[in-house]
Amino acid sequence: SAQVDAVTGQIYSYTMMQRMGPEMEQEKPAEEKAGKLVTRKQAEKLAMDTVIALVPDATEQFRLANVIEVDDARTFLFQRYLNGIPVKEDTAQVQVLNNGTINEFYTRIAATPEQLPADVKPAISxxxxxxxxxxxxxxxxxxxxxxxxxxxxxxxxxxxxxxxxxxxxxxxxxxxxxxxxxxxxxxxxxLYGDTSSATKAEPTDILGHVAEAALRNMTQHGVLLADEQGRVFPDRVITRGDWFNYLARAINPNMDLYYSGDGDDKLYADVTPDSPYYKAVRALIDQRWLAGADPEQNLNPQEEMTREELAVLLVRILRYEKLAGFYTLPSDLPNIADASAITSKGAVSLSLKLGLLPSIEGRFMPARKVTVAEASQVLERLAKLQGKTDTFMSGNRLY
Incomplete structure (x- = not known):
């Protein structure tokens, strides 16, 4: 197998594999199979010649860094340098069998000279x-x-x-x-998966907000992403998809960089691979924080989220769906003036008891839309519940 640049013809990698059973070829004596063995110095020259032939500017930019020896082969590892400075992660390797066959070649060259700083003198000594x-x-x-x-x-x-x-x-x-x-x-x-500075920058529109602490916390941990002006719009109503993205980034702030999912099939009728919510929804399904994928059903990520819908999703995260089924009467929501207007009484009752979604002046307001600020507060409370519930949350940490 080989990987070749279709425009320039440069070979990036190749591997030679041979599998032949005894029934296909008469077994040869061990000494004949081994052939003439090459010395380490000869193998090193073969490896260097291969890199020089296949990697542009190899004689100026690559140095032998390490040799790994096994029973039947030697692997030569080369490190790339520019201006005498190593280019981290840019490497080449060649595997030479003991009989002198080049069995494997591989390069990883991510940085072009144009991408590297022209000034090689650092500002900090x-x-x-x-x-x-x-x-x-x-x-x-x-x-x-x-x-x-x-x-x-x-x-x-x-x-x-x-x-x-x-x-x-x-x-x-x-x-x-x-x-x-x-x-x-x-x-x-x-070094790996750093979020942009804008993500962790101090928000510019939360000073004095009642949820200022939670908003700042969620921004610093990469759950909320500020725009170029540093705004998070704390009073903006969120959609179901917004909540999915918040929750997935709470599990892994670098989800957008690392998570690739298990395939490219649509998860729901309205959540296809090109959806801005695809990665988050896939992550939450894997966590069992959302029901399994169903390409025939809609998830409605564009719909604005209500407090009652959020309560239902919170109960699923905590694995309390069965427990919630025991609370079905208005009397299960004492001191809540609008209990009769709540459909998912068990989910709301547990969300109230756990302090995740507190009442507002004696009312739960199930149809009230959730804002960025309220979502941030809920996530902060949910994080503080870790280790205090009877069931484990699947994620190692929320943020």
Whole structure:
């Protein structure tokens, strides 16, 4: 198999696989099958010649970084450099069998010279960067799972959970040490899946709002996305689809970058792969926070969401649907003046009891539309419920 650029003809990768059973070819003696073995130096030259032949500017930009040896082959790993500076993630590798056959070739070259900074001198010196790193990071003692692999010298690292000192900026961080210090701005950036600065920027239209704290919290955690002016429009009525997106980003703030789903089929009649809610709905189905996909039914993500609809969805997240079925009478909603107007009395009752959707001046107002601010408050309350309910929420954390 091979991958070739259709315009330039450059070969990006190829793999040669041979499977032939004894019934298709007479078994050969072991020494004849092995053939003449190449030395490591000969194999290295073959690998270098392959990279030079197939990768543009390889002689100037690629250096041999590592060699992995197994019983019947050697894999040569090359690192890309520009101006003497390594280009992280840009690599090439060649596998040479012991008989001299090039069995596998692979490149990953993401950055073109035009994309890289012209100025190779960083604004922050090495000494300044080191001081910032030592100031921000600390070593914490933690249980870490690693191992289950072998080293080049034949040493085997057993798999298991061990005590380890790990560099981290925050002992509660879920990102570990996957952060880099921008050499020009001095800002810390996530290496993988960082959300835009606009996402985490201070909102410009929430000062003095009754839900200011929750709105700021949801913005900082990437659940709410501010526009270019930093506005989140706290009093805007949300749709069902908005809520799905909020909830999915509460599970994984980088959902838009990482989550690809299990296929490209439509989930509901009105939620197709090109829908802005597709990834979120797929994630919530996988969490069992929404019912299973049904391409024949509509999910109505464009409809504005009411407080009663939100109560029903909250009960499903908490796995309390059966319990909610026991509360069917107006008397199950004491001190709620508009109890008779509520259809899903069990869901509303549990949402009230758990403090997720408090009453408003003695009324629940089931038909009242949910705003961005109220959704933020509900998500914050839901996060604080973790570990306090009888059933586990499927997500590891809400934000």
């Amino acid at each position: 090495y000494e300044e960067a080191k001081a910032l790193y030592l100031e921000e990071f600390k070593l914490i003692l933690a249980y870490s799972r690693y191992g289950g692999y072998g080293m080049n010298g034949g040493q085997v690292i057993p798999a298991g959970v061990n005590l380890a000192y790990m560099p981290t900026r925050d002992e509660n961080s879920i990102y570990g040490n996957y952060e880099a210090l921008d050499a020009n701005t001095g800002e810390w950036k996530l």
